[in-house]
Amino acid sequence: MVTSKSYRVKIDEDTYSVADPVITGLQLLDTAGKRPSDEYLIFYLLSGGQLEEIRLDETVDLRQQGVERFITWRSDRSFRFVIDGRRFEWGVPLITGLKLKQLAGVDPQTYGVWLEVRGGEDRPVENTEMVDLNAEGVERFFTGKKTTTEG
Template sequence: MSDHANLAGPDAAQRQYETAINDTLHSFRDPVVTGEQILETAKLFPTDEYLIFLKLQDGQLDEIRLDETVDLRTEGIERFITFKSDRSFRFTLDGRRFEWGLPFITGLQLKRLAGVDPKTYGVWLAQRVGDDRLIGNTEQVDLRAEGVERFFTGIDTTTEGAGPAVLPPDDREYLENCGIVFEERNEGGVKALVLKGRSLPSGRFDSGVVDILIVLPPAYPDCAPDMFYLTPWVRLVTSKRYPQAADQPYAFAGRSWQRWSRHNTAWRPGVDGIWTMLRRIERALEIAA
């Protein structure tokens, strides 16, 4: 028996059609609704300032015009996403075309649209020139540039906390929420964190971007990391010399790192974490002489 036949039964007038609008459930009596009715039900006014998209089963978004109708009698709950905007932006993700209602999109949003695990997959922006750019979970990509941005996902064993876990969950969550690209390493029993592509204070050093290595002591986070390490090695622009107590090598993971001998005796177990170490490193780089 068809759905249309079912509607003719005695309970047809009582039937409700559930939808999810921005992850909030709403019910409709009518099986066919317009985009404007969907926005009105979600109390999004004025409706002409909003865009509405139907989320398809494959994760793609199909824009619904205000006067366009949607049949709610299909199997499952129809899911809609809305944006307050007057235009949509196109991009491709893993070869599929998407419409997006905002001029920016984050790495985490791209991973969710692709239906991949955010912790084990990375997402890249394809570049016409140079290497493809890895997008952090909280990094925003501007979709207003000329042309259609092309993104792709894949297993990522070197960033976003993938690989062997050496950090406490709070540290990992902090780094991910800050959009910091990082790598957890365990080399010969030595646990360490590598912060990838970190910018240095402008004009102070002969390199503007470095990787930062933090070696974690066995009792971390109950005790503090001590020194930190950079690659490539940097010199002060003014003197052309290595900063004080930053002229010794440290070998780790097949690379020679510049050791910055900076010690810490004020560590509060249960309070301090990787965020504390980052502030220490930023301060040491700011005052290096």
């Protein structure tokens, strides 16, 4: 007797049911209607909050417990950066200070984020500020508790 089981995936903000427990990046993009698929990037949201780019021909095993989550971007390249020593990948060249804090897993109200400037003074990044990841090399960020001085 063959039973038909479906697996749930969340792609961007929508949830889908798929029959195949091992699915390719291309199949995930097709499921979400992201066409032409070669113009999109798809990232697997890992349990620690990091993103891992999935190639079109690469497979993902959906048999883990829970709903597997994916994020897509219409883009032709990904961008790498480091926060607090952990490497992240991102699908577009801009990212906000708030998103950096969320990816680092810190409280946005009590923590700040800084862009490491080699040979210069590290630069604070505000929550609404957009940081351009297009610069040569890997951007490095770090977080820390905000300090205030009463005046």
